[in-house]
Amino acid sequence: MKRRERAPLFSSARRLACALGLVLAGCTARAELPVVDSGIGPVALLEVHPDLLLPSSEIDLVGSGFVGADIAPARLILEGSFTPEGGAAQPIDLAMAAEPVDATHLRAIADASFLAALGGANGQLVARAKVVFDSPIDQTAHASPSVDVAFDIADTLAPSLSGATGGTLHVNDPIALSGDGFLLGTGEGATHALVSGCFLPSGASGDCATAGVTVTDVDVIALPAADWDRSHLVFPFAPEIAGIGPGSFSGSVRIENRLSGGQVVKAPFARPLTVTVERPEVNQVSPTGASLGQYVEVTGGGFVGAASDEITLLHLTGSFSADGAAQPTPVDLELVPHFVSGRHLRYVLDENDALGKVVDLRRVSGTFTGQVSPVVRKGTAQVAGGPTPVTLNIAPVKQVVWVRFLPSYVDSLRLYGLAAADQAVRARVLAVAARDYAGINIEFRSDEPTDFALYSQVDVAGPDPNDLGLLGYDNTPGKDVGNQRLFDKIGGVNASTQSDGFPGFGGIFAEEFLGFSRHPGPVDALPVTAPLFDTLFDPLRPETGTPATVPEAQAGIAALSDGSDCPASDPRDRKQVVACATFVLGNLIGTTLTHEVAHSLGLADPDGELFHDPGDLPNRLMEAGDGRPFEERAELVGQGPGVFCDREYDYLRTVLAGSATPPPDVARPGCD
Numbered sequence: 001m002k003r004r005e006r007a008p009l010f011s012s013a014r015r016l017a018c019a020l021g022l023v024l025a026g027c028t029a030r031a032e033l034p035v036v037d038s039g040i041g042p043v044a045l046l047e048v049h050p051d052l053l054l055p056s057s058e059i060d061l062v063g064s065g066f067v068g069a070d071i072a073p074a075r076l077i078l079e080g081s082f083t084p085e086g087g088a089a090q091p092i093d094l095a096m097a098a099e100p101v102d103a104t105h106l107r108a109i110a111d112a113s114f115l116a117a118l119g120g121a122n123g124q125l126v127a128r129a130k131v132v133f134d135s136p137i138d139q140t141a142h143a144s145p146s147v148d149v150a151f152d153i154a155d156t157l158a159p160s161l162s163g164a165t166g167g168t169l170h171v172n173d174p175i176a177l178s179g180d181g182f183l184l185g186t187g188e189g190a191t192h193a194l195v196s197g198c199f200l201p202s203g204a205s206g207d208c209a210t211a212g213v214t215v216t217d218v219d220v221i222a223l224p225a226a227d228w229d230r231s232h233l234v235f236p237f238a239p240e241i242a243g244i245g246p247g248s249f250s251g252s253v254r255i256e257n258r259l260s261g262g263q264v265v266k267a268p269f270a271r272p273l274t275v276t277v278e279r280p281e282v283n284q285v286s287p288t289g290a291s292l293g294q295y296v297e298v299t300g301g302g303f304v305g306a307a308s309d310e311i312t313l314l315h316l317t318g319s320f321s322a323d324g325a326a327q328p329t330p331v332d333l334e335l336v337p338h339f340v341s342g343r344h345l346r347y348v349l350d351e352n353d354a355l356g357k358v359v360d361l362r363r364v365s366g367t368f369t370g371q372v373s374p375v376v377r378k379g380t381a382q383v384a385g386g387p388t389p390v391t392l393n394i395a396p397v398k399q400v401v402w403v404r405f406l407p408s409y410v411d412s413l414r415l416y417g418l419a420a421a422d423q424a425v426r427a428r429v430l431a432v433a434a435r436d437y438a439g440i441n442i443e444f445r446s447d448e449p450t451d452f453a454l455y456s457q458v459d460v461a462g463p464d465p466n467d468l469g470l471l472g473y474d475n476t477p478g479k480d481v482g483n484q485r486l487f488d489k490i491g492g493v494n495a496s497t498q499s500d501g502f503p504g505f506g507g508i509f510a511e512e513f514l515g516f517s518r519h520p521g522p523v524d525a526l527p528v529t530a531p532l533f534d535t536l537f538d539p540l541r542p543e544t545g546t547p548a549t550v551p552e553a554q555a556g557i558a559a560l561s562d563g564s565d566c567p568a569s570d571p572r573d574r575k576q577v578v579a580c581a582t583f584v585l586g587n588l589i590g591t592t593l594t595h596e597v598a599h600s601l602g603l604a605d606p607d608g609e610l611f612h613d614p615g616d617l618p619n620r621l622m623e624a625g626d627g628r629p630f631e632e633r634a635e636l637v638g639q640g641p642g643v644f645c646d647r648e649y650d651y652l653r654t655v656l657a658g659s660a661t662p663p664p665d666v667a668r669p670g671c672d
Helices: 012-020 112-117 354-358 407-416 419-436 510-516 531-537 550-555 574-600 630-634 646-655
Strands: 044-049 058-064 074-084 090-102 105-109 123-135 140-143 147-153 160-165 167-169 174-180 189-201 213-224 232-236 247-259 264-266 271-277 281-286 295-301 310-322 329-335 338-341 344-348 366-378 381-384 388-394 399-405 442-445 456-461 505-509
Touching: 044 123, 044 147, 058 090, 074 105, 090 112, 090 123, 160 247, 160 271, 174 247, 174 271, 189 232, 189 271, 281 366, 281 388, 310 338, 310 344, 310 388, 329 354, 329 366, 399 419, 407 419, 407 456, 407 510, 419 442, 419 550, 419 574, 456 574, 505 510, 505 574, 510 574, 531 574, 531 630, 550 574, 574 630
Parallel strands: 167 271, 399 442, 399 456, 456 505
Antiparallel strands: 044 058, 058 105, 074 090, 074 123, 090 105, 123 140, 123 147, 160 174, 174 232, 189 213, 189 247, 213 232, 247 264, 247 271, 281 295, 295 344, 310 329, 310 366, 338 344, 366 381, 366 388
């Protein structure tokens, strides 16, 4: 039996009928619900870059209120005039597709159709620009106020180089170039630096002509020193120029623009470049404590690894003192970190590498004290840097869980009338997760982790994509007893899980909790509906009440710590109505999430074959779905919260020991 929070099986035919708009008893199609919120707020366009457009240039649109393509596609509108070189101004009215980059950036492309609309000529475009999001929800074009823009339009660009800054540096450190007419390294093409000269290794007897190494036109891509800057470039002093060892280089650099269409334009003059190259070194190791699967950031200089014949190693010498051990263990080993740049390496604590062979990173904690030295290799050449003192605490295993709220979850909030309370619902979900796992070395985050390579993911979605009406489903492959994986993904589709005949899509399905209602709208009713659900949500649901406004949601965010005052005694008290609905929906999603995460950690019954606690006892978090009534999930009328039973909690404390939070004073029921 798979691990899932079950709702009754939906009829696929019934769903299809709803989708086709057929009138069936009790079937309410999503499109029939009143539209109250497109999910798009005020939109502003603040900046437009660059001011010169070449074929295939990217146009960067900077603003606020931008949404993803899953909510509404975006357009850039340009209304004004284009003046070709030697010609008269012509009116223009252009619409260009714009794709999202992040919450404050959109990107449009000056592609062939854009240039053709300008007659394929060079010149100047002066216009009023705005971005428009075409919402399929409210069938409205949400536009920003217009801003003035001016673009030079050209089919080529000639560079000029005025200077190159050398000095004392490490291999792969940046060389700064100044001049004008540089390419931006986007779709329009890139500017290349070509370096020639002679390198004299440190300690060599003789001059460069007799004891040095001469190179000609070593080709390195140069990128803008700042966004949209066509007058300053940087390129790495790559190993191909002077190798990886210390010494001195004397030569010159020239540049050329290589446009996307294949055209090459060279700068007329080369500029001198003189560099003194130092040995590689480590400056800092952070953080000072890390656990299995966590990144350790190493900064310094002279690191290599961009080419297939290059590698940087970290030579670690010293001793490891395990917590509780009488004697330290000698350490002399080499680690293989990931190359980020000439100044940055990332090492992941890995139980399968050299350190993991010396220290059982899953079961042992303690402190390494010693020194670290970089060792760089290119081909058969090797150079070692000097030692740097380092202390690194090896912490107990920590499970990091990324709770990823999907756009479909946001869309489903509108059905509850709680779109304006999105952030408050999320906060309650995370608070429930932290409470249920108090005393366990686990951390739930709403942002994707950047400090751990190994972390789990749980998707919070809207409807159940399996079309089965599940409230939640752990689609990870089998019981991970002992939490060996650390990187489970509850979400998306898992082909391995799907191949056994069970649903493939996993996650938490926020929309399906509407099944507790006596009028569930776009979902089927659960076997046991809850009148209390309608008391809580009817004042807010679009078809029965008035959705929460942003001010009401903000006023009600003074988060409730319990449900003793819910539902609101006065349905006209909008602050309390919104606060109670937010509290309850956060509990429904949150406890389903903690239940499914527990499955991925090896529960229930880690020593046996069961996936749920047997029987039906109050407030056991790992009981099957039909053993957990609405009031318990919602934590109302004296029921809930559900907790891990005694042996389950002991198991979690064993596989994820080391939490700074002591075990909470909770009466835990038996597991049998």
